[in-house]
Amino acid sequence: MHDYPGLHRRGFLAATGGAAAALTLAGCGGGPALKSGKDQGGKPRRGGRLRAAFAGGGAAETLDPHLSNLFVDAARAKALFDKLADYGSDMSARPRLATRWEPNSGLDRWTVTLREAVFHDGKPVTAEDVLYSYRRIADPKKAYRAKASLEPVDLAESRAVDARTVEFRLKRPTAEFPNVLAAFGAYIVPKGTERFDKPVGSGPFRFVSFAPGRSAVFRRNDAYWEGAPHLDEIEFVVAGEESARVNALLGGQVEYAHELNPTTARAHEGKGQVEIVRLRNSAMQGFAMKTDRAPFDDPQVREAFFLIADRAELVKGALSGAGEVGNDLFGKGYTHYAAGLPQRTQDLDRARHLLKRAGAEDLRVTLDTSPVAAGFVEAAGIFRDQAEKAGVTIEVKTGNKDSYWKDILDSGTLSSYRSGAMPIESHISQRLLTDSTTNATHWRHKDFDALYQRLQSTKNTSERNALYERMQRRLHAEGGFLVWGFADWIVGTARRVRGVAGDAPANTLDWARFDTVWLA
Known part of the structure; x- marks a missing residue:
């Protein structure tokens, strides 16, 4: 993605801005009656309307x-539409509208077979x-979300072989092409569609109504290729502030509340009134060091900062314990992650030695x-205090949240x-190559770029895994991300x-997936 990655806090590309704090429900009392018995069994039950509260974007919301x-x-897009593939919990591509994909020997032409879906x-x-x-x-005049992900595809030369077969021709070898099919926002719409006031997709729910900034109601698609959803209807309601979402959940106005903070989770977890679901490894947290300017153009200084960090203290203080420690690499738990590298821990003596040298x-x-x-401001304060113990003075400067990602x-x-x-491959291509447009650490090394090109040209999976590990070993030793x-x-x-899936990071197939949800 060419968007600024930190804006995943309240949205994929943009923060919600001044979303209203009040909860607005369309037809709050008019939905189907829901049985609230004590059935705790695992067998799905059909029927009912589930109301899901999300932070919103007012008039900026779209279908x-x-x-x-x-x-x-x-x-809402996931409920109405499908992609050719989507990401599993390990960020590997899983078939959706596509049943299979096969490359040629040069990895620059891929044949994709579609399933029978309507x-x-x-x-x-x-x-x-x-x-x-x-x-x-891919329209160059538009700012569609998946545009950057489709960059390797030569769409002018790609063609329909028959009704259910697409031949994608690529601009260069791309071993990780399935990641393109699973790209965020790469949904399939009917040919010729330009208006989405009454959208037609192939997803598990059909459009009923939409009021931007307030509510959207969708009904079960009985003809869905993966089987009809259990719910009769899903209603997405907007509650701009976390407190409004929590109060609506506690008050029975909604049955699902997205994006709760750790303090709220601790207050209600195990108390019996609501269930708390934690989606692990959903957001990498760290600091970005500019590797092309002093003092971080010296690898010794970067290593010293790696050793200054007390990661457990940062997770406890900045995330209220709702997370796990990192090891200065993106993608813990994802496919191709270099899990075998030793966990880095705080070593202030070694940090002082490196800084002196x-x-x-x-x-x-x-x-x-x-x-x-x-957690940004809290983490900055904690790290400032940790650095002081190594003789480093950090001045924390708080910037404008509306322009922060562009500014840094x-x-x-x-x-x-x-x-x-996102896949580790996407993190590398979008943030760590010389020409990457969101290269926040200014990591620019031609030999590293060459390793990435070699990786994309390597068909053998074990050889490709070895290249991923080689690249991550270098980043772990001297990269610019302190994760x-x-x-x-x-x-x-x-x-x-x-x-509700509990092992699906945000942005993956099972996140906010309401076709598999039911009401007991």
């Missing part, structure tokens, strides 16, 4: 799946719909941070950083809600 900038937009109007999903959707996303005793550094994401991309030397879930933790994403549900 155009290619413009899904907010979490609520993305959740849109809500009964028309079949075809190869022409796929090509139309991807060409729409680099001629950086009595170092003074400005740390840019902002309330743009949960090229300015400053040290900044608070976070990222939502101190991975935050949980937290949702709350009413006790009668079943089927």
Whole structure:
């Protein structure tokens, strides 16, 4: 993605801005009666309307799946539409509308076979719909979400072999092409679609109504290719502030509340009134050091900062314990993660030694941070105190949350950083290559770029894994990301809600997936 990664706090591309704090429910009392008995069994029950509260974006909300900038937009897009593939909990691509994909020997031509699926109007999903959707996303005049992910594809030369077969021609070898099919926002719409006031998709729910900033109601699609959802209806309601979502859940106005903070989770977990679901490894938390300017152009200084960090203290203090420690690499638990590298721990003596050897005793550094994401300001304060023990003076500078990600991309030397879930390959290509557009650490090494190109040209999986480990070993030793933790994403549900996946990071297939949810 070419968006700024930290904006995953309240949306995929953009923060919610001044979303109203009040909860607005459309037809609050008019939905189907829901049985609230004590059935705790595992067998799904059919029926009922589930009401799900999300932070919103007011008039900026949309049902155009290619413009899904907010979490609520993305959740609604998932209910109405399908992609060719989606990400599993380990960020590997899983088949959805595509049943299989096969490369040629050069990895620059991929044949994708579609499953038999139909849109809500009964028309079949075809190869022409796929090509139309991807060409729409790639429109250079538009800012569609998945545009950057489709960059390797030569859409002018790609073609429909038949109704259910697409031949994608690529600009270069791309071993990780399935990640393109699973890209965030790469939804398939019917050929010719431009308006989304009454959207037609192939997803598990059909459109009923939509009031931006307030509510959207969708009804079960009985013809869904993966089987009809258990629920009769899903209603997405907007509650801009976390307190409004929590109060609506506790008061029985909604059955699902997205994006709760750790304090709220601790207050209600195990108390019996609501269920707390933690989506592990949903957000990387860290600091970005600019590797092309003093003092972080010296690898010894970067290593010293790695050793200054007490990761457990940062997770406990900045994330209220709702997460786990990091090891200065992105993607803990994801496919291709270098889990075998030794866990780095605080070593202040070694840090002081490295700083002295680099001629950086009595170092003074400005740390840019902002309330743009949960825990940023707290982590900056904790790290400042940790650095002081190594003789480093950190001045914490709090910036404007509306322009923070743009401001830190090229300015400053040290900044608070976070990222939502994505494949490790995407993290490398979008943030760590010389020409990456969101290269916040200014990591620019031609030999590293060459390793990435070699990786994409390598068909053998074990050889490709070895290249991933080689690249991560180098980043762990001398990279610019100090990754101190991975935050949980937290949702709350009413006790009668079943089927909410607890092992799916945000941005993956099972996140906000309501076709598998039912009401006991």
